[in-house]
Amino acid sequence: MDELEVDGASPVTGGAGFVGDEGRVRPTARRRPRRHTLIAGGVALIVAGATAGFAVPRAGHTARPILVSHASTNVQPGAQITVTGAATVHGTPDTVSFSIGVQTTASTATSALSENNSEMQTLERALEGKGVTASEIQTSSLNISTNTDSSGNITGFSAGDDLDVTMSQVSDAGSALDAAADSVGNDVSLYGISFSISNTSALLATARADAMNNARTEADQLAAGAGLKLGPVVKISDQENAEPTYSFGPIAFGAAASDASVPLEQGTQPISVQVSVVYTLVG
Numbered sequence: 169m170d171e172l173e174v175d176g177a178s179p180v181t182g183g184a185g186f187v188g189d190e191g192r193v194r195p196t197a198r199r200r201p202r203r204h205t206l207i208a209g210g211v212a213l214i215v216a217g218a219t220a221g222f223a224v225p226r227a228g229h230t231a232r233p234i235l236v237s238h239a240s241t242n243v244q245p246g247a248q249i250t251v252t253g254a255a256t257v258h259g260t261p262d263t264v265s266f267s268i269g270v271q272t273t274a275s276t277a278t279s280a281l282s283e284n285n286s287e288m289q290t291l292e293r294a295l296e297g298k299g300v301t302a303s304e305i306q307t308s309s310l311n312i313s314t315n316t317d318s319s320g321n322i323t324g325f326s327a328g329d330d331l332d333v334t335m336s337q338v339s340d341a342g343s344a345l346d347a348a349a350d351s352v353g354n355d356v357s358l359y360g361i362s363f364s365i366s367n368t369s370a371l372l373a374t375a376r377a378d379a380m381n382n383a384r385t386e387a388d389q390l391a392a393g394a395g396l397k398l399g400p401v402v403k404i405s406d407q408e409n410a411e412p413t414y415s416f417g418p419i420a421f422g423a424a425a426s427d428a429s430v431p432l433e434q435g436t437q438p439i440s441v442q443v444s445v446v447y448t449l450v451g
Contacts, residue, residue, distance in 0.1 A: 247449040248402060249390060253383025254443075257375045258436040261363035261413060264341045267308060268295075268348055269330030269357045277312050277325040284327035287352045292331070294351040298344035299337055308332040330357070336366070343429035362412040363434045372408060375441035379406070383445045391449060399448030409440040 270287045274280035292305065308330045315324045335341050341361075349356045365371070384398075391398050413435060 247396075248446055249387055249398075249449055250444060250446045251383045251387045251390070252442060252444050253379040253381070253386065254440065255375045255378030255382060256438050256440040257371050257378070258438050259365045259368070259371045261365050261434045261437050262338060263334060263336055263364045263366050264338045264361065264432065264434065265332065265334045265364065265412075266341070266345065266361040267330055267332050267359035268345070269309075269328060269359075270352050270355050271326060271328045271357050272355055273315065273324055273326045275324050277314075277327070280325040280327040281312055284329050287355055288329045288331075290351045291348045291356070294347040295333065295344050298347050299340045300333060300335055300344055304334050304336070306332045328357070330359075338363070338432070338434050341430075342432045345430040345432075361432065363437060364412040365410070365437055365439070368410050368439055371439045372410075372441060375408075375439055376406065376443065379441045379443045380404075380445070383443055387445065387447050391447075394449075396449045396451060399450045402446040402448055404443060404445050406441055406443045409442075410437070413437050 268291070270284055270291055272280050272284040272287060274283055295305065296302070310327075310329050312325060312327045314322050315326055317323055333344075335344065345358070349358070387398055
């Protein structure tokens with residue numbers, strides 16, 4: 169390869185320049201497309217890496233992906249869950265209620281009512297003789313009606329007087345019923361008997377606690393299934409149900425109040441509570 173040296177300058181490879189004014193060699197301008205291409209590619213890599221969440225390696229280093237997290241929770245703000253919990257407890261009734269009355273018939277309305285009044289007083293005395301107090305007896309109905317034949321002709325009159333009785337001594341109820349029926353004979357009428365618990369506060373407290381525990385258990389299970397946890401309670405509502413126990417059927421009255429008493433079984437009474445609880449959800 170030929171070399172050219174001008175004015176003491178270093179040798180220049182042939183074809184690398186040209187002779188200009190004053191005999192000096194001027195270097196020929198070179199394009200470096202590869203260098204520009206590499207720079208543009210590097211910029212694109214940096215942008216792409218920043219967008220994708222990966223680190224861009226320096227020269228001579230191997231690229232390793234770096235995970236970038238953009239979410240810190242899986243639950244929407246204000247998310248809630250509503251669950252229902254129920255529980256039932258049983259208590260022994262300490263109160264018995266029944267309706268008892270007298271039905272009389274006579275040829276006139278006045279006679280029917282007069283006879284009815286007399287028998288009702290006898291019935292009330294019989295009840296009181298078995299421990300029923302005046303405050304536990306209340307008149308529930310009093311009526312006089314006409315009796316007619318198939319042609320619509322009046323054949324007589326009927327009078328009816330009914331009492332609602334509530335006894336706190338359940339063990340005495342059977343003998344009181346028997347004594348009342350014996351005092352008026354076949355003119356007696358008896359309606360449904362019901363048992364109840366006079367004070368349900370302790371039982372309701374137990375049922376509410378059990379219902380809330382059941383609601384919490386269900387809420388925990390549902391939240392865990394979604395990968396979440398329960399936050400504070402937002403709202404609680406409850407519904408109570410303490411239905412009395414009723415007893416229907418024929419009553420076998422004794423021949424005399426001192427010989428027999430009506431058998432009454434008080435059993436147990438269910439008290440149910442249902443709660444609806446709203447919880448917040450947290451991640």
